Amino acid sequence: MKKNIKKSVELIKKREEDLKELKETRKALMNMLEDVDESLSRAEEEKNKTLAIITNLTDGLLFFDKKNNLSLINPQAENYFRIKDKNLINKSFTDLFKIPNLKSLTRLLKEFSYNTNKQMKEIFRKELIIRKDLVLEVSVIPLVGKEKKIGSLIILHDITRKKIIERMKTEFISVAAHQLRTPLSEIKWTLKMFLDKDLGELTKEQQDFIKNIYLSNEKMVVLVNNLLNVSKIEDEKYLYKFELINIEKIIKEVIRDFQGVIKKKKIKLEFKKPKNKLPKLKLDKEKITLAIQNLLGNAIRYTLPNGKVTVLLKNVKKEIEFSIKDTGIGIPITEQKKIFIKFFRAANAIIKETEGSGLGLFIVKNIIEAHNGKIWFESEEKKGTTFFFTLPIPNNSLK
Template sequence: MSIRRKEKLIHTLRWIVKGRWAIIVGILAVGLAQRSINVVSIHLPSSVMITLALTAITYNLTYYFLLRRGMRLNAWTLRILAIAQVFVDQLLFTYIIYISGSSESLSFIFYFFPILIATVLFRNIGILLFAFVNSLLYIFLIVIEMNTILPFVARYDFVSGIHGNIPVMISNTLTIVAVIMLAAFFSTYISNMIRDREREILTEQDKVNSILNSLPDGVIMIDVTGKVIALNPQGAEMLQVKASAIIDNILVKENFIPELQELGAHIIQQGSHTHIESKEIEVEERGMRHVYKITTIPVFNALGKIMGSMKVITDYTRERELDRMKSDFISIAAHQLRTPLSGVKWLLKMIIDGDMGPLNEEQRKFLTRGYQNQERMISLINDLLDVSRIEEGRFKLNTELQQIEKSIIESIRAIETLAQKKNIQVRFIKPEKLLPPVLFDKEKIELVLQNLLDNAIKYTKKNGHVLVNILQEGNMVTVSIQDNGVGIPQDQQKKLFSKFFRARNVMQMHTDGSGLGLFIVKNVLTTHGGDVGIESEEGKGTKVWFSLPIHRV
């Protein structure tokens, strides 16, 4: 017997035991009601009724305690319990039929309960066999009563015309047996329908399990009560738990080893019931730092009601280590390159300025081009160093309470030469009244302004314009820079603040750029507690805005 079939059989037997409690209570209620009806002559002594009730309770409790052993029961024990669940009921119901009037009794309908139990436990042949046993027990009871082997227990105070009337008794017996067998045949159709539905469910479960087991990430599903529904092998390995120990149980922090209890606490949290959430957790495990990303996905049923959540656990340790190594390399390489490049830059400047002798026009032209390329290289290295500081958490702020308008004016002056080369008008619309002071790092915010203004001029064609505006919006000061340049494709706007990303249309323009400027801008503003956004339409222009919180005294 497979583990799945064993689990299913145990689950079914447990539900039958629960259902039998309802049958016991119901039959007792019927018996008590029969005693109160005057037309019925059966007046069972209380001792008989108590004995019947105790017998049923005893064997149902026996099933209950045996089934508590669960998967520890072997296959043969479970099969014997399944057969006993039906056969013992048949014997008890046969005795109830006898004491309630035998051939005059309507209690033969109790035989339908064993048939129902057989329907959920056995296949078609088993259902028919138990129905046949029901029929044999009933025929045997009627035969021994007709032959006065057992004394007749009359049901009614009057003569019903059934007992002693052989043709009528035979006719009634055959009718009841036919009804029992017909019920059994009908139950086989119900059984087939149940089995077909089970196969469909198992097929779907196999598909889901195959998908979960083939995923490289750990997956754990938790219902709204905190009970674990599913756990794939990768999840069990990452969390260092046994699936059998936590599935169908409430997940608690103590299920995890001490090193992973912080990770476990985040997994236990239900999270949002409306959207997907992600969080990275760092843990010390066996003396090593591990980074895990936990993605919480709400799970709904067909009616849209929340069922729980699925946690996807991704081990980012290797990726983060590679990122760190890459950042270290970039930082070291940039530092090592900046000094000699700066030396070459100033040497070229001295030659161009004539400090080392006169130059002809062609020499000056080529040296100037080399000087400009050198400046671009140094600018790229500075960007790489800024990115390295951001990723290492060394991008510190030196904030002061000051007016941001002054930094805007200085940044516009710094790009005037570049704007004049393309005949681009840069206009700053000053506020009518002085805005409240803002707490910011002057150097870092001017770096932001320089990046945004440089982009606006670089990606705006000749004779264009750039508009800089500033206004107060609630507790924030918002600066916007708007151009009538090439714009940004809609499908690429979400990636603009990623490292090394450049939009498709600007790459076709053959303009230089590292794709790091907006990444730096985003991080500088986030560190200040501000925000940044872009509104753009390809071919019409771009508006970039950023906001900083106002310092309230």
């Protein structure tokens, strides 16, 4: 009987321990559930915050998943295109192209190869005119996680006011430049008459003074012409007259025009060209001459005395490649992205050469691109810069 009592006691103790362990397990599970509930609550709160930010953002947002289906569009984007998201969510890029209000956007994205066959790898930005009263800057950002594309984010930023201000500035510059052109021309020809002694003999001192004034006036004429060219480019009124031309002859003419300053600075200039005759290109002679003048002028201007400038012309597949390499001051790496921006001049260029408008390379880029060409550069500060551009060879080019 004692044995039975002992077994009963042990059984009761075991049950008590099991019950205690069960209570502890229950308590742990309840704590875990509370933690899960808290995490879910926090996640929901963060989700609501994110949605609130997206909903109230002043920029338009669209998100495409990895299959190029639209999975999110915020109210501002809906307002820009005058559409509702219920008609768009989960639609493919191809389907969106069929929606009239989205044609301008989808056409732009198609231009940059945003489709199922060729995915974007880099961020790009471009301006898009939606209506007369709405201009957007479209930025497309590929989203990548663990080296795999998870989708693309499109940001639409309203730059209408900025474009209006730019337009007003351009119109002011155009009017001012036109108004300056006539008096500067009169000053030029009057000074020329003095220098040519049409108005009588001058002393050497008088000649030196008038020559300096004449050269300063010429710089003003160049600046005014550049301002007018920029105004025409921005108004899309920079007209081109294309004809089949030998670019080698144009380069030789430009080099000849710079011989005076080349000799003065004791710069060694080398022109390398292929042995075989190059095909003629479809060019606007006046505009392409201006582009080469700007590039060669910069190379000479920013190369120290006794430096070297190399002009290279070569046939690359279906293109002619032009390059001009100097041993000048180079472009700081932090400023290289801005080099083709209107009115921009690198800090070291301003120190080296205080005079300059920052318009030359802006004009050059527009001229080359109008010829369906490409322009780029390589540069290292204090070592020099090489500018390149390519121009397509037309199929019917004459040898």
